[in-house]
Amino acid sequence: MGRLMVRGFAVLLFILMSSPSVLWAGDDGFAEKIINSQCKNCHRFEGKPKSKFDLKAPDLMWSGVKFQRPWLIRWLVGQEENLYPNSYRWDKSFHFSRKHMILTQEEAVVIADYMEKTYLDPRVKKSFVDLSTFTEMEASLGADIFREYSCLGCHQIKDDEGKSIGGPISANLHDAGNRYTLDWWSRFAENPQDFTPHSGEYLADISARKARHIIGYVMTLGVKDFKFYEPWNSKTFKKADAGRGAKVYKEYCVQCHGPEGKGDGPGAKGLDPKPAVHADLPLSDYPADYLYNLIYYGGKSVGKSPNMPDWGMTLPPQSLADVIAYVRSTFKGN
Numbered sequence: 001m002g003r004l005m006v007r008g009f010a011v012l013l014f015i016l017m018s019s020p021s022v023l024w025a026g027d028d029g030f031a032e033k034i035i036n037s038q039c040k041n042c043h044r045f046e047g048k049p050k051s052k053f054d055l056k057a058p059d060l061m062w063s064g065v066k067f068q069r070p071w072l073i074r075w076l077v078g079q080e081e082n083l084y085p086n087s088y089r090w091d092k093s094f095h096f097s098r099k100h101m102i103l104t105q106e107e108a109v110v111i112a113d114y115m116e117k118t119y120l121d122p123r124v125k126k127s128f129v130d131l132s133t134f135t136e137m138e139a140s141l142g143a144d145i146f147r148e149y150s151c152l153g154c155h156q157i158k159d160d161e162g163k164s165i166g167g168p169i170s171a172n173l174h175d176a177g178n179r180y181t182l183d184w185w186s187r188f189a190e191n192p193q194d195f196t197p198h199s200g201e202y203l204a205d206i207s208a209r210k211a212r213h214i215i216g217y218v219m220t221l222g223v224k225d226f227k228f229y230e231p232w233n234s235k236t237f238k239k240a241d242a243g244r245g246a247k248v249y250k251e252y253c254v255q256c257h258g259p260e261g262k263g264d265g266p267g268a269k270g271l272d273p274k275p276a277v278h279a280d281l282p283l284s285d286y287p288a289d290y291l292y293n294l295i296y297y298g299g300k301s302v303g304k305s306p307n308m309p310d311w312g313m314t315l316p317p318q319s320l321a322d323v324i325a326y327v328r329s330t331f332k333g334n
């Protein structure tokens with residue numbers, strides 16, 4: 001009898017110790033205490049978006065979906081550099097000590113857990129950008145957009161030598177690919193003013209395809225060995241068929257390159273440089289990635305004439321693969 005009771009007690013103790021709800025309640029209480037007594041002195045965790053000029057620090061009501069967890073924990077334990085070179089409120093002559101409050105690893109984990117389940121934002125949905133199909137060429141087009149659309153005017157990144165470049169008015173983005181979730185960043189990009197009005201951020205006039213390039217590009221920043229998609233190694237390319245490609249060639253390429261690839265199509269007249277004479281080129285030996293990028297993104301993307309159009313929006317992936325198979329099997333040089 002005595003032994004049974006002892007065992008019963010042991011079982012109860014075990015249930016108490018292993019029941020997550022009991023432990024979580026304790027951690028939640030701890031997280032709430034720190035957030036209410038410390039973090040809320042500077043950050044808002046609820047309420048509607050408000051002008052930046054009424055804030056002391058970035059709003060955190062969407063923080064549960066904004067950050068990648070390892071970054072958030074590194075930030076909270078003080079292992080990350082400041083994000084805003086001129087401090088968050090660049091308009092204030094005085095600002096808080098530039099050193100952010102530092103938590104222990106254990107505290108940071110508890111706070112991160114709490115933020116991830118508490119501060120969600122229903123506006124943030126699955127991104128329309130699929131990073132698993134993001135190519136190196138798309139990243140390089142995104143890098144061009146970063147310059148053409150003034151992003152570099154307000155955000156710093158690092159150049160190839162690791163030197164900081166760009167205007168220092170907003171968040172440093174050199175490590176953005178390790179900080180943001182793709183879903184938050186995509187939704188933010190749709191309209192930054194939905195998050196922080198008067199932040200100084202602007203809405204760039206770009207197409208959905210360019211949005212994909214700039215959003216994806218930012219997600220590569222700071223990421224070592226980002227795994228780019230290689231369409232020419234995909235299933236679509238393994239199924240490519242030169243017979244089907246001949247038809248695509250006739251429909252789209254002959255107009256300039258001519259029926260036998262002699263560069264004498266009706267569209268060739270008046271072009272300088274002339275359309276390439278495929279019949280003289282060993283296209284069979286051209287690397288698949290080069291042909292893919294040339295045909296998908298046009299001559300300008302590989303340093304050739306912009307009169308060689310970009311077919312990526314016109315030809316479905318299979319037709320693109322087929323026409324490449326056709327030119328590689330047909331034109332082998334002299």
Ligand code: HEC
Nearest residue numbers: 034038039041042056057058082083084087088096101111
């Ligand atoms: C004294 C004011 C202050 C306190 C207290 C404070 N923060 Fe901050 N926090 C800031 C400022 C200012 C920034 C922007 C820092 C910069 O320039 O990089 C910031 C940035 C952050 C960021 C990054 C935000 C973003 O959008 O990039 C997170 C996350 C964060 N704080 C979490 C916390 C948490 C959690 C606490 C409480 C444990 C806390 N902070 C306490 C002032 C504060």
Ligand code: HEC
Nearest residue numbers: 052058149150151153154170171196199200201202204214
């Ligand atoms: C005129 C200056 C300016 C330009 C140009 C600009 N931004 Fe910003 N950006 C800002 C400011 C200011 C914020 C908001 C910071 C805040 O929360 O108050 C911001 C926020 C961001 C953020 C989120 C930062 C964070 O951690 O919350 C990203 C990512 C970003 N911008 C990317 C871009 C990209 C990409 C471009 C080019 C299409 C661009 N920005 C152009 C000023 C600018």
Ligand code: HEC
Nearest residue numbers: 252253255256267273274275276299304305307308309311
């Ligand atoms: C509007 C005219 C035009 C059409 C249509 C056109 N091209 Fe071209 N293409 C050019 C021009 C011009 C060049 C030469 C670019 C240069 O030398 O700078 C060229 C060059 C090329 C090259 C050679 C690139 C190199 O590195 O030398 C290939 C391969 C090619 N085109 C494939 C195609 C395919 C495949 C199609 C159809 C899907 C196509 N082109 C349709 C104008 C056209």
